[in-house]
Amino acid sequence: MKRFELDVVLPDKPGQLVKVLEPLSKIGGNVISISHSRDGDRARVHIVFEATEDVAREYSRRISELEGVKILRFGRGPGHETDVVLIGHIVDTDIKDTIDRVNAVQGARVVDVDLEMPDPERESSAGFTLIYEDEEALRKAVQTIEEIAEEKDLVAIFPVEVIRCVRRASS
Structure with missing residues (x-):
């Protein structure tokens, strides 16, 4: 397993964070940490997780298909x-x-x-x-x-x- 980081912007309303995390749990990734900040009607979320390369790619694909969610950064290593x-x-x-x-x-x-x-x-x-x-x-x-x-x-x-x-x- 490798460590990955994902930064997203999503609507700041109930249920949105679960919508972003649920696909990862379904395909076998492990959340290491989550931090977020609210900015008006949006929230920025930084997720650090462990997964195989294939699982990470699939997670990124699924997140990119979610309505109202915008990927700012996705990748391995420091940033x-x-x-x-x-x-x-x-x-x-x-x-x-x-x-x-x-x-x-x-x-x-x-x-x-x-x-x-x-x-x-x-x-x-x-x-x-x-x-x-x-x-x-x-x-x-x-x-x-x-x-x-x-x-x-x-x-x-x-x-x-x-x-x-x-x-x-x-x-």
């Missing part, structure tokens, strides 16, 4: 996640370019975007979920995001843990 918020004229400054440039950083990738645009003439905000392999990839991704923010006149907001990690790596 870390953080959120970043950008504020400014996100759409006007080409959100696709921003995501592509962050995704060009080796070992880091944007896996989810939550855009709030109350009025096309006003500033908007975008929450990006960033996954990264290690502290070096995180440092490079943060540096890239800071460069993009300066170039596009955006404000980038990082969690305190990310700032501490980046400072620790550069000292």
